[in-house]
Amino acid sequence: MSDQYKEAGVSLEAGYDSVRRIKSHVDRTRVKGTMDSIGAFGGMFDLEQAGFTNPVLVSGTDGVGTKLMLAFEMDKHDTIGIDAVAMCVNDVLVQGASPLFFLDYIAVGKNHPEVIEEIVKGVADGCVLSDAALIGGETAEMPDMYDPEHYDLAGFCVGAVDKDHLIVPKTEVGDVLIGLPSSGVHSNGFSLVRKVLFKDNHLDPHETFEELGNKKLGEVLLEPTRIYVKPVKSLFKKADIHGMAHITGGGFFENIPRMLKEGQGVEIQLDSFEKPAIFDFIQKYSNIPNDEMYNVFNMGIGFVIAAPESEAAKIQKLLSEAGQPSSVIGVITDSGQVVLK
Incomplete structure (x- = not known):
């Protein structure tokens, strides 16, 4: 069965290798509230352990856009993950929320485990800079959708703020x-x-x-x-x-x-x-x-x-x-x- 899947352009073995490679990068993003959920169907996070008593959740999602085309051209993939994190965490920060956790989505034409590792290294770097945990993600190999050397990258962040400290616009002339x-x-x-x-x-x-x-x-x-x-x-x-x-x-x-x-x-x-x-x-x-x-x-x-x-x-x-x-x-x-x- 896996041989036929491989003939269709999808390598299960490459997928398993990618997961093995990214584990150390995921581990260094642990923060208070992180629960061991890598490999489960859903990522888990304990808000009480993170210190919130009356939390409002603030979420954001974004991608990197056509900046990826430059990463392909330069064959440089270890920082583009920082961009994916930044575009989400900077958004939730605006409302006074502290980023809690991040999930990534990587869609590839062909799974190159060493490239996946570089991408996720960047995502983990961004999470460390954000005090956020990388608690899950998805890598999808779609050979008829993407060029074998191309990929798309997007992410999703959830932050929290106690309701009394939510920042809503209260701007005044002269500020x-x-x-x-x-x-x-x-x-x-x-x-x-x-x-x-x-x-x-x-x-x-x-x-x-x-x-x-x-x-x-x-x-x-x-x-x-x-x-x-x-x-x-x-x-x-x-x-x-x-x-x-x-x-x-x-x-x-x-x-x-x-x-x-x-x-x-x-x-x-x-x-x-x-x-x-x-x-x-x-x-x-x-x-x-x-x-x-x-x-x-x-x-x-x-x-x-x-x-x-x-x-x-x-x-x-x-x-x-x-x-x-x-x-x-x-x-x-x-x-x-x-x-x-």
């Missing part, structure tokens, strides 16, 4: 915006990136460029999404946070308004934070208008915290003590618009 730097492009806008750099301008991702610090273009683009969980969690119960935003697809124009009340807007001072060189590089080869760049990419700010001006210094000090740089990048207004200055 300041504290921006946390991104590590680069993160995991958004790669269909546009790939079009302008590789399809339109035929650049080689293996080529180094002086304006990118003499690094390979592909390596700069594959820099994993920054995970903000630990430094932002250091603010909980210590600072008056009025709202938060994860700057993903839609950039400043779509994501910042999601934490505002009706009729509010923001004014962003563009000279208040550093823009990674990769964004000027993309614009140089594309002539994308400035507003569109800020409507697609994070442009150097991956996470935004809104707080009373009187709280800003304390928040920045707490972030600094947690190893997270930050800068005041703007203010909330009554304009109902995102204004870039």
Whole structure:
């Protein structure tokens, strides 16, 4: 029976080998509340052991998108899992939730156990950075659906917050915006990136460029999404946070308004934070208008915290003590618009 399955393009033995290879990576993500459930039909987690008394569960799911195409091109698979985790945990963090656990889904054209191990290593790295447990997942081999050397990667995260500490938007005009730097492009806008750099301008991702610090273009683009969980969690119960935003697809124009009340807007001072060189590089080869760049990419700010001006210094000090740089990048207004200055 397994021989016929193998003839259809699916290797059970490769699947078993993948599971053996990833066990050590899963083990290092254990946190309080983790229950031994790898291999069971469902992942289990004990909320009481995790210390919650009146919990609200906050969930998020996402994938990595066409950034995966660059991972295939560069044959680099050990960081893309961090992106999958980051896109989920940064989202649940916005509402004041601490990520508890993560599950991944990897769909492949052909099961290469050594590649699966690299992918899951990245997922485990992301979970460690998030104080979250990797409690389960699925690897599906679908030879007629995907190219033998290609895969898709998505994930699902659940976090929890005690109901009294849930962060719902309570922004006020005059609140300041504290921006946390991104590590680069993160995991958004790669269909546009790939079009302008590789399809339109035929650049080689293996080529180094002086304006990118003499690094390979592909390596700069594959820099994993920054995970903000630990430094932002250091603010909980210590600072008056009025709202938060994860700057993903839609950039400043779509994501910042999601934490505002009706009729509010923001004014962003563009000279208040550093823009990674990769964004000027993309614009140089594309002539994308400035507003569109800020409507697609994070442009150097991956996470935004809104707080009373009187709280800003304390928040920045707490972030600094947690190893997270930050800068005041703007203010909330009554304009109902995102204004870039």
